[in-house]
Amino acid sequence: MTTPPAPTPPALTRIEILRLRVPLAQPWVSPVATMVDRDVVLVAVTVDGVVGWGECGAQLDPTYSPEYVDGALDVLRRHLIPRALGEGSGEVDAVERAMAPVKGHPMAKAALTGAVLDAWLRARRVSLVDHLVALSTATRARSWAVPSSVPSGVAVGVAAGLDALVDEVGARVDEGYRRVKIKIHPGWDVTAVSAVRATFGPALALQVDANGSYGALGVDEAARRLRALDDHGLVLIEQPLGDDDLVGHAALARRLATPVCLDESIASVDDAVTALALGACGVINVKVGRVGGLASAVAVHDLCAAAGVPVWCGGLLETGVGRAVNLAVAALPNFSLPGDLSASARFWHRDVVTEPARLEPDGTIVVPRGAGIGVEVIPDVDRWLVWRGSWPAS
Numbered sequence: 001m002t003t004p005p006a007p008t009p010p011a012l013t014r015i016e017i018l019r020l021r022v023p024l025a026q027p028w029v030s031p032v033a034t035m036v037d038r039d040v041v042l043v044a045v046t047v048d049g050v051v052g053w054g055e056c057g058a059q060l061d062p063t064y065s066p067e068y069v070d071g072a073l074d075v076l077r078r079h080l081i082p083r084a085l086g087e088g089s090g091e092v093d094a095v096e097r098a099m100a101p102v103k104g105h106p107m108a109k110a111a112l113t114g115a116v117l118d119a120w121l122r123a124r125r126v127s128l129v130d131h132l133v134a135l136s137t138a139t140r141a142r143s144w145a146v147p148s149s150v151p152s153g154v155a156v157g158v159a160a161g162l163d164a165l166v167d168e169v170g171a172r173v174d175e176g177y178r179r180v181k182i183k184i185h186p187g188w189d190v191t192a193v194s195a196v197r198a199t200f201g202p203a204l205a206l207q208v209d210a211n212g213s214y215g216a217l218g219v220d221e222a223a224r225r226l227r228a229l230d231d232h233g234l235v236l237i238e239q240p241l242g243d244d245d246l247v248g249h250a251a252l253a254r255r256l257a258t259p260v261c262l263d264e265s266i267a268s269v270d271d272a273v274t275a276l277a278l279g280a281c282g283v284i285n286v287k288v289g290r291v292g293g294l295a296s297a298v299a300v301h302d303l304c305a306a307a308g309v310p311v312w313c314g315g316l317l318e319t320g321v322g323r324a325v326n327l328a329v330a331a332l333p334n335f336s337l338p339g340d341l342s343a344s345a346r347f348w349h350r351d352v353v354t355e356p357a358r359l360e361p362d363g364t365i366v367v368p369r370g371a372g373i374g375v376e377v378i379p380d381v382d383r384w385l386v387w388r389g390s391w392p393a394s
């Protein structure tokens with residue numbers, strides 16, 4: 001009797017990095033910069049002859065998180081790609097183990113593992129959303145079924161003044177967005193929220209993001225100012241204090257009626273465990289890149305589901321590659337609040353994929369169900385090419 005040969009593991013044979021500079025449909029004004037285009041890092045891998053794609057969420061400057069485009073490219077080239085190719089396996093777990101000695105750089109790692117997973121799923125004709133559903137422990141409730149679409153939401157950038165803010169929110173509401181997020185900071189909070197509420201009424205799902213800007217005030221003063229928002233029916237207040245201040249967020253959360261949501265503070269599954277144990281938040285904003293990849297994103301989702309804490313899917317100005325990933329993630333059941341899930345046209349004149357996400361008449365966006373991430377990169381993506389590298393060197 002002969003023993004059948006062990007199945008050959010899928011082989012990772014090639015990795016390519018594309019740095020693109022893609023024009024934005026309109027300037028994006030963050031608290032620290034105005035962007036007219038986006039430096040996008042796409043990763044393409046070949047596993048058993050099948051190409052998979054991933055997108056790195058890092059931005060040009062290290063102002064949202066420590067990662068930034070040049071840093072992500074450097075760590076990919078010097079450390080992550082050599083380890084992944086040295087391992088040679090096209091299994092996501094093996095790639096993650098090979099990269100594990102490299103500390104930090106969650107977005108760069110997520111781009112690479114996301115691409116490997118996409119190739120692996122495409123070869124098996126399985127959609128990313130079906131894969132995530134199988135991975136999650138929170139999807140096993142008998143009454144739950146995978147939704148075909150998820151509610152949209154939109155983040156409004158920093159506005160030049162109250163009139164500009166109200167105009168911008170109005171434009172997004174007219175487009176059909178169900179939930180709006182505005183930026184706040186000390187001195188631009190109650191006034192801004194009151195103006196939006198006065199114009200659009202209490203029915204608009206409205207939330208605010210402080211990007212840590214109340215941290216310098218200390219918890220007592222932050223609580224005093226943010227309590228003034230409790231009468232405005234906000235869905236949540238996102239990241240009022242500094243990234244590392246989980247104890248402060250716990251103290252603040254006890255003093256506010258509005259749920260505190262954490263974004264920048266949750267850079268790993270362990271951070272989510274600590275935040276939940278401390279009572280530092282009533283909601284978590286999950287960004288796949290920020291927590292290091294899809295397995296971590298699902299783990300944070302499941303932890304929060306078990307703790308009765310809802311999550312929503314944040315955005316990092318993704319192209320259609322990262323957007324398709326976000327839509328699949330947001331289909332999981334504990335993503336019970338609308339995410340920053342906007343149509344492609346919100347950010348791009350032309351997207352890098354052939355099936356840009358569209359806002360449906362009911363205010364939702366369809367979850368891609370094709371193999372892998374379910375979208376294809378356009379053939380002439382090189383039109384925006386700034387730099388390309390491929391490994392092994394040919």
Ligand code: MG
Nearest residue numbers: 209238239263
């Ligand atoms: Mg945020």
